[in-house]
Amino acid sequence: MSVHKPSFIENIAEKLQLIPRLHDKGFAELPSLTEPGKLTDYPPPEKWDDWVEYEAKSGQKREKRNYMIVPTTCFNCEAGCGLLSYIDKDTLKVRKFEGNPYHPGSRGRNCAKGPATINQINDTDRILYPLRRKGKRGGGEWEQVSWDDVLDDIAAKIRTALQEDRRNEVVYHVGRPGHEGFMDRILQAWGVDGHNSHTNICSAGARFGYAIWQGFDRPSPDHANADFILLISAHLESGHYFNPHAQRIIEGMMNGAKLAVMDTRLSNTASMADYWMATYPGSEAAVLLAMANIIIRERLFNEKFLRDWVNWRDSLAALNPGAAVTFDNFIAELEKLYSEYTPEFAEAESGVAAETIVDVARRIGRAGTRFSCHNWRSAGSGNLGGWAVARCLHFLSVLTGSVGTVGGTLPSAWNKFKPASYNTPPAQRFWNELHFPLEYPLAHYEMSFLLPHFLKEGRGKLAVYFTRVFNPVWTYPDGFSWIEALSDESKIGLHVALTPTWNETAYFADYVLPMGMASERHDLTSYETHSGMWISFRQPILREAARRMGRETTFTYETNPGEVWEEDEFWFELSWRIDPDGSLGIRNHFISPYREGEKITIDEYYRYIFEHTKGLPEKAAEEGLTALDYMRKYGAFEVEESVFEKNMDLAPETHLADAEIDAEHAEIRKNGATIAPIVDGKARVGFNTPSKRQELFSKTTVEWGWPEYAVPTYVKSHIHPENLDASKGEIVLVPTFRLPTLIHTRSGNAKWLNEISNRNPLWMHTSDAEQWGIKTGDLVRVSTEIGYFVNRAWVTEGMRPRVVACSHHIGRWRREQDAENNRWSTNQVSIDEVEPGKWKMRVVEGIGAYKSDDPDTSRIFWTDGGVHQNITFPVHPDPISGMHCWHQKVTVEKAHPEDKYGDVFVDTEKSFAVYKEWLALTRSAPGPNGLRRPLWLGRPLRPAEETFYVDRPK
Numbered sequence: 001m002s003v004h005k006p007s008f009i010e011n012i013a014e015k016l017q018l019i020p021r022l023h024d025k026g027f028a029e030l031p032s033l034t035e036p037g038k039l040t041d042y043p044p045p046e047k048w049d050d051w052v053e054y055e056a057k058s059g060q061k062r063e064k065r066n067y068m069i070v071p072t073t074c075f076n077c078e079a080g081c082g083l084l085s086y087i088d089k090d091t092l093k094v095r096k097f098e099g100n101p102y103h104p105g106s107r108g109r110n111c112a113k114g115p116a117t118i119n120q121i122n123d124t125d126r127i128l129y130p131l132r133r134k135g136k137r138g139g140g141e142w143e144q145v146s147w148d149d150v151l152d153d154i155a156a157k158i159r160t161a162l163q164e165d166r167r168n169e170v171v172y173h174v175g176r177p178g179h180e181g182f183m184d185r186i187l188q189a190w191g192v193d194g195h196n197s198h199t200n201i202c203s204a205g206a207r208f209g210y211a212i213w214q215g216f217d218r219p220s221p222d223h224a225n226a227d228f229i230l231l232i233s234a235h236l237e238s239g240h241y242f243n244p245h246a247q248r249i250i251e252g253m254m255n256g257a258k259l260a261v262m263d264t265r266l267s268n269t270a271s272m273a274d275y276w277m278a279t280y281p282g283s284e285a286a287v288l289l290a291m292a293n294i295i296i297r298e299r300l301f302n303e304k305f306l307r308d309w310v311n312w313r314d315s316l317a318a319l320n321p322g323a324a325v326t327f328d329n330f331i332a333e334l335e336k337l338y339s340e341y342t343p344e345f346a347e348a349e350s351g352v353a354a355e356t357i358v359d360v361a362r363r364i365g366r367a368g369t370r371f372s373c374h375n376w377r378s379a380g381s382g383n384l385g386g387w388a389v390a391r392c393l394h395f396l397s398v399l400t401g402s403v404g405t406v407g408g409t410l411p412s413a414w415n416k417f418k419p420a421s422y423n424t425p426p427a428q429r430f431w432n433e434l435h436f437p438l439e440y441p442l443a444h445y446e447m448s449f450l451l452p453h454f455l456k457e458g459r460g461k462l463a464v465y466f467t468r469v470f471n472p473v474w475t476y477p478d479g480f481s482w483i484e485a486l487s488d489e490s491k492i493g494l495h496v497a498l499t500p501t502w503n504e505t506a507y508f509a510d511y512v513l514p515m516g517m518a519s520e521r522h523d524l525t526s527y528e529t530h531s532g533m534w535i536s537f538r539q540p541i542l543r544e545a546a547r548r549m550g551r552e553t554t555f556t557y558e559t560n561p562g563e564v565w566e567e568d569e570f571w572f573e574l575s576w577r578i579d580p581d582g583s584l585g586i587r588n589h590f591i592s593p594y595r596e597g598e599k600i601t602i603d604e605y606y607r608y609i610f611e612h613t614k615g616l617p618e619k620a621a622e623e624g625l626t627a628l629d630y631m632r633k634y635g636a637f638e639v640e641e642s643v644f645e646k647n648m649d650l651a652p653e654t655h656l657a658d659a660e661i662d663a664e665h666a667e668i669r670k671n672g673a674t675i676a677p678i679v680d681g682k683a684r685v686g687f688n689t690p691s692k693r694q695e696l697f698s699k700t701t702v703e704w705g706w707p708e709y710a711v712p713t714y715v716k717s718h719i720h721p722e723n724l725d726a727s728k729g730e731i732v733l734v735p736t737f738r739l740p741t742l743i744h745t746r747s748g749n750a751k752w753l754n755e756i757s758n759r760n761p762l763w764m765h766t767s768d769a770e771q772w773g774i775k776t777g778d779l780v781r782v783s784t785e786i787g788y789f790v791n792r793a794w795v796t797e798g799m800r801p802r803v804v805a806c807s808h809h810i811g812r813w814r815r816e817q818d819a820e821n822n823r824w825s826t827n828q829v830s831i832d833e834v835e836p837g838k839w840k841m842r843v844v845e846g847i848g849a850y851k852s853d854d855p856d857t858s859r860i861f862w863t864d865g866g867v868h869q870n871i872t873f874p875v876h877p878d879p880i881s882g883m884h885c886w887h888q889k890v891t892v893e894k895a896h897p898e899d900k901y902g903d904v905f906v907d908t909e910k911s912f913a914v915y916k917e918w919l920a921l922t923r924s925a926p927g928p929n930g931l932r933r934p935l936w937l938g939r940p941l942r943p944a945e946e947t948f949y950v951d952r953p954k
């Protein structure tokens, strides 16, 4: 029994008789409600079916409540942390969410957004029933309809499009994914090239930088075991996977690791770091290459890794064709190549002192294989050539040999679980040029943010357009161009918004279909939170509670609030109805693996996956459970504890049959292609590149028209000082920074989170503010290339001079005609098209208290809903990675007399002109052999190989 020791405050409170004396005789050994030992802060699983806690509000009456504890997975960011829900057994109400200690990624810990799931499910403004538009699109009038009507109508429209071979007109556009492999199956079963995602406004830049090195496009740092950690961004505080990563960064630091952060802004992460490098935005690659220069010059590199795992022979042959092919010559060439990146050059570009750059470089070199690093959005998503930041960062991993090592940085694919498929539809035989146009052959993901412009240019149209937890009107740049496109029924025939909550894009839908929050749906998630591989089961907890109480359910909406459904079942039902007689060959892919000829159920779908997950059936059997029941009970499973150095795995024997050994290049070749590198005398699986090694020299960039980027290079950003007009007062706006308590659209209905963060002022350095005559709280007008927004200033020393920054999480809105929604976070605004293409938004009413079933709505004390900045940005597609380059050239001035806080103005004709300017930077396909895109480079929802050729035979 653990003993409660009175805290200092409790002692004082007892002495002042503010609370009863709990520590007198008889209370001295107040028992804790949990047993001591491992996982002591969590109820033991054997008690999860009937867990007793005292009602917090009952005070000394100590009323008991009996709970059923059901695990699920957080849906508030990609990290997929585990949650335990507490369901009151008397009322079947969910009372709270806490961390799931059995989740290998989050290990029982969550950020504020995890427990705030309770706010989202209890939101009194949420959408509870399927809605169909009445009146004109965007008019704000809706009627409730049945799921049957919804399914029949959408299915008929898709069926017609498929029968008429308009397969590229059916598109699924995903905002928040988190659903391993599920949608690929659906879309390939339909035979459409219909996957579109938000990735090119998010992470495509960094992904391309990693992919061009190693084929794998995401890094997975092993921070916990690192000696030195380098983060590009506020990663620990608010970056990618920040809770699972943050806890491991802290572990690493507690074990002596040093932390360096490159960030223009003094983020919470930077404030915790040993080195804060406040780089000028876009200069990061210059600093990284200066560090590479030091590591090369001072011979701090890992020679064995470079010899074994870098395509150094090809690199040398390309860089100096006359040189004898020796490793020493390669190093000499490398030294020469990067000698121009001196610390002084990097200081001039970035503003970071040369001595700091040298110091950090030496520490990285000494950390060797225990150097971990990460760049995801941040600089990779802000700049023209942002992909080069990730490429140059990974160069440091390559030089130190810390690729895939303990304490190093792994390719994320090694951590990623691939679910078994009971039935795999064939790859589609279509290529959707609205997603992968010829101008962007290397675009790492779909050019989704150009869709309104493509539609405007007449490149195509959409018959059925699904938006899934996706809000481009608000999240994307150029939201008014989205409003124009979504309002035009000749461009988008049917817009179906699948969403757990109202959003600015759903206002312009034909159907708004309520899909479950984290605790109201099934999904399977697996992410690269650390060096292991895990799966996490998102499950509808009330359905599971009903099952445990002996009540079986056909569809999840039977147990969810109202008729809130979930996508898995929705897609099964929709697919079934698209092909009522089986003649389209779609139904075949939705037959139960357990009951011949019958439609698959959701339980069977997951049962099959879990029964085919390595080690899971055995682990479940130890407790006398099926694999599915094990996942229902624990919510997560560790598939592999660690996945280091998978490049060293032996190449499969079958693969090597009829292959030749190329001893000079230390590789195995077949039909002219490298299939395995030879390392330590054995054929290995290597990496996912044409050479199967890390590619310093990239033949791909040369062959596809970018010879200037054949090796890791510093690319000057569109907001480099050379590209700003100082005479006009142009400076840089960094609009990408995140708040750790909010997440784009989905946290808008979480009251606790909005209570914490509810404004997004413009950060500016004291010296700039003085020059502009601006004080904290003053109204400022920030003008972009296509319009302006009006915000308040926040003057701080924690910002680099001549750069301003604004968080992109705030500034939500609804119009008068829209359903009242997300009132914790949305301003009511008026939107007027004052002239064709000229849009004005003005806040009519800020946030305020209101009456509802939740007494907290009458306690709202904040009035500020923030400012919608993204809508004033034009599109900036990077001509190589396809990434939208978020940073903006802006001017900042005191607000004009007519300006009001929250005002926005945009000219969409100007935004179309900026789109054309950036389009002109591209170098189009076809590439070698008439290809649209290199065959080796990944592509989401990969179509049949024949479609990769521009002039494929019909």
Ligand code: SF4
Pocket (backbone or CB within 6 Å): 074, 075, 076, 077, 078, 079, 080, 081, 106, 109, 110, 111, 112, 113, 114, 115, 241, 242, 243, 244
């Ligand atoms: S980091 Fe926070 S929001 Fe993201 S999954 Fe974990 S608990 Fe949820």
